Amino acid sequence: MIETAPQATFLDANEIVINMGPQHPATHGVLRVILKLDGEKVLGSECVIGYLHRGVEKIAEHRTYGQFAPYVDRMDYVAAVSNGLGYCEAVEKLLGVEAPPRAKYVRTILTELNRIASHLLWLGTHALDLGAITPLFYCFREREEILKIFEAYCGARLTTHAFRIGGLQYELYDGFEEQVKAFCDFCPGKIDEYETLLTHNRIWLERTKAVGI
Amino acid sequence: MADEKKDEQAKPSPAAPAGGASKEAPAKAAHAAPAAPAGPAGEPWSGELVDALRKAFPGVSIEAFTFRGQNYLILPKENILPVTKHLKSEYNFNMLADLTAVDYPKREKRFEVIYELYSFPRNERLRLKVPLGDGETIESVVPVWGAANWLEREVFDMFGIRFEHHPNLRRILLPDEWQGHPLRKDYGILQQDTRWVQENLHIESGQ
Numbered sequence: 001m002i003e004t005a006p007q008a009t010f011l012d013a014n015e016i017v018i019n020m021g022p023q024h025p026a027t028h029g030v031l032r033v034i035l036k037l038d039g040e041k042v043l044g045s046e047c048v049i050g051y052l053h054r055g056v057e058k059i060a061e062h063r064t065y066g067q068f069a070p071y072v073d074r075m076d077y078v079a080a081v082s083n084g085l086g087y088c089e090a091v092e093k094l095l096g097v098e099a100p101p102r103a104k105y106v107r108t109i110l111t112e113l114n115r116i117a118s119h120l121l122w123l124g125t126h127a128l129d130l131g132a133i134t135p136l137f138y139c140f141r142e143r144e145e146i147l148k149i150f151e152a153y154c155g156a157r158l159t160t161h162a163f164r165i166g167g168l169q170y171e172l173y174d175g176f177e178e179q180v181k182a183f184c185d186f187c188p189g190k191i192d193e194y195e196t197l198l199t200h201n202r203i204w205l206e207r208t209k210a211v212g213i
Numbered sequence: 214m215a216d217e218k219k220d221e222q223a224k225p226s227p228a229a230p231a232g233g234a235s236k237e238a239p240a241k242a243a244h245a246a247p248a249a250p251a252g253p254a255g256e257p258w259s260g261e262l263v264d265a266l267r268k269a270f271p272g273v274s275i276e277a278f279t280f281r282g283q284n285y286l287i288l289p290k291e292n293i294l295p296v297t298k299h300l301k302s303e304y305n306f307n308m309l310a311d312l313t314a315v316d317y318p319k320r321e322k323r324f325e326v327i328y329e330l331y332s333f334p335r336n337e338r339l340r341l342k343v344p345l346g347d348g349e350t351i352e353s354v355v356p357v358w359g360a361a362n363w364l365e366r367e368v369f370d371m372f373g374i375r376f377e378h379h380p381n382l383r384r385i386l387l388p389d390e391w392q393g394h395p396l397r398k399d400y401g402i403l404q405q406d407t408r409w410v411q412e413n414l415h416i417e418s419g420q
Binding site: 049055 | 388
């Protein structure tokens with residue numbers, strides 16, 4: 001009597017457990033997610049993190065406040081200016097010193113530009129993950145203008161280390177004001193372009209509305 | 214080639230921390246540097262919230278301080294769960310912004326577990342500090358704020374402080390089998406779990 005080989009039982013099972021990551025094209029960074037799935041429905045998940053743990057707190061123990069400042073740029077490398085501002089202001093508060101008014105204005109301008117650049121990167125890659133490639137090019141086009149300003153100011157595009165404890169790294173360069181003003185003039189119009197691409201886009205809406213809430 | 218590299222890397226790593234320290238020590242002594250400035254010291258803080266808390270928890274030593282406009286309380290570890298529950302329900306501290314720890318090796322109780330609370334309705338921040346001796350455990354605040362789950366795991370991972378009744382107290386950043394807790398001050402900057410590195414990464418040393 002010939003026994004039939006047992007069928008692969010996992011095909012019948014409703015629930016399967018799979019590993020996503022740590023390397024996966026849809027995660028911008030390294031993260032492992034253990035997923036419990038029923039078809040495409042996620043029944044449960046467990047995150048395994050630590051792949052980007054660099055021990056910056058331990059490094060900080062062995063550095064002076066001034067020496068540690070460039071490290072904070074690398075914590076969130078798309079918001080280096082903002083990180084630097086938070087760090088410098090914390091140290092200034094601890095020391096009881098205050099940056100001069102001019103430095104405060106420049107800090108605000110650069111940090112706000114960084115905020116826009118960071119949000120543009122988010123919007124572009126978020127849309128990219130949902131299947132829309134075009135917004136990424138549009139967002140990066142505007143982000144590039146901001147990075148050019150950073151590069152002209154301090155020589156770096158991402159890890160800027162733009163500020164120093166108590167003030168700024170450099171005096172502003174000639175033409176900074178015009179360049180920032182020009183950016184402020186053209187950027188709002190570009191947001192309308194993102195709107196035409198996404199706001200009423202059916203795929204965008206279906207993949208974001210009431211998802212993950 | 215590979216062996217040469219191994220030797221090079223293996224030698225300096227154990228000696229490096231000790232060597233660095235001994236070089237610095239005599240230089241400092243020779244200069245007879247002025248006494249190190251005293252660390253930041255908080256001033257006593259009193260307010261409605263402190264009075265009300267002391268009333269609600271009679272017999273509990275609640276010390277209140279303020280430093281650079283930031284208010285903090287020092288509590289004994291036995292009271293952390295009731296006090297945080299009270300702060301959340303009665304004073305709307307509905308967000309645990311951060312939970313961390315500091316190692317002060319010279320203190321009698323070497324660790325301080327720190328809770329950074331924020332209240333959206335009051336737009337107010339409050340910091341709680343709980344001194345903790347080596348080997349002592351503290352009650353988990355996961356029942357109060359879900360955010361404490363990963364943060365307490367991180368403190369356990371980095372400092373080896375155990376949280377009682379935590380739903381899943383495992384290492385979060387380092388591998389489960391790792392030996393040692395890196396953010397303790399007696400853990401050297403070049404120190405690592407050499408055995409884990411060799412067995413899992415198949416290299417002599419990560420340095």
